[in-house]
Amino acid sequence: xxxxxxxxxxxxxxxxxxxxxxxxxxxxxxxxxxxxxxxxxxxxxxxxxxxxxxxxxxxxxxxxxxxxxxxxxxxxxxxxxxxxxxxxxxxxxxxxxxxxxxxxxxxxxxxxxx
Amino acid sequence: xxxxxxxxxxxxxxxxxxxxxxxxxxxxxxxxxxxxxxxxxxxxxxxxxxxxxxxxxxxxxxxxxxxxxxxxxxxxxxxxxxxxxxxxxxxxxxxxxxxxxxxxxxxxxxxxx
Numbered sequence: 471x472x473x474x475x476x477x478x479x480x481x482x483x484x485x486x487x488x489x490x491x492x493x494x495x496x497x498x499x500x501x502x503x504x505x506x507x508x509x510x511x512x513x514x515x516x517x518x519x520x521x522x523x524x525x526x527x528x529x530x531x532x533x534x535x536x537x538x539x540x541x542x543x544x545x546x547x548x549x550x551x552x553x554x555x556x557x558x559x560x561x562x563x564x565x566x567x568x569x570x571x572x573x574x575x576x577x578x579x580x581x582x583x584x
Numbered sequence: 585x586x587x588x589x590x591x592x593x594x595x596x597x598x599x600x601x602x603x604x605x606x607x608x609x610x611x612x613x614x615x616x617x618x619x620x621x622x623x624x625x626x627x628x629x630x631x632x633x634x635x636x637x638x639x640x641x642x643x644x645x646x647x648x649x650x651x652x653x654x655x656x657x658x659x660x661x662x663x664x665x666x667x668x669x670x671x672x673x674x675x676x677x678x679x680x681x682x683x684x685x686x687x688x689x690x691x692x693x694x695x696x697x
Contacts, residue, residue, distance in 0.1 A: 505685075511689055511690070512689045512690050514687075515685065518684065526679075526681055526683030562628075571682070575620075575629070576627050
């Protein structure tokens with residue numbers, strides 16, 4: 471059973487550019503959530519995808535968007551990058567969307583915006 | 585909205601000493617509570633969770649936590665710290681809708697020889 475994998479592990483982008491981060495969910499999981507973790511902070515919920523539909527969103531602007539594919543892998547896209555977007559981006563997968571569902575996290579993608 | 589507050593951004597203990605990491609929650613509905621650990625340059629790993637039932641929850645690596653409704657707390661403990669316990673610990677509460685985890689700011693645990 472493979473766990474949650476994210477790519478790339480690190481990347482550096484310039485302010486104003488666009489970036490796509492990728493996540494492969496754990497085998498058998500149909501729900502993917504994305505979190506942003508700024509340095510020294512706890513993860514902040516960006517959005518969740520369940521069966522290819524966005525079913526929840528945190529307090530992030532529309533330039534943060536995502537997709538979930540039929541194999542339940544997912545992408546996070548960020549347009550018009552800002553310096554404050556520099557953070558560790560975490561993907562988590564789970565089975566279902568209930569309140570007590572255990573989320574399994576990937577190792578994250580470290581994004582640096584310069 | 586559901587939220588958690590972790591008291592103490594840094595905690596230092598000696599190897600073999602008791603570990604106590606504090607978490608208080610605020611929730612308008614019966615809370616579902618979680619503790620996660622994050623090692624350097626890693627993602628988050630679930631230590632334990634409380635949903636319903638027994639208020640003393642046992643997790644991995646010898647950690648446990650007790651849900652106290654009267655105190656709105658869910659503190660994490662371990663009787664004897666190991667050097668390998670040094671990491672960042674996050675308390676989280678499930679949102680009403682169930683699709684989000686609301687995390688605290690984390691507590692960095694340092695274990696000294």
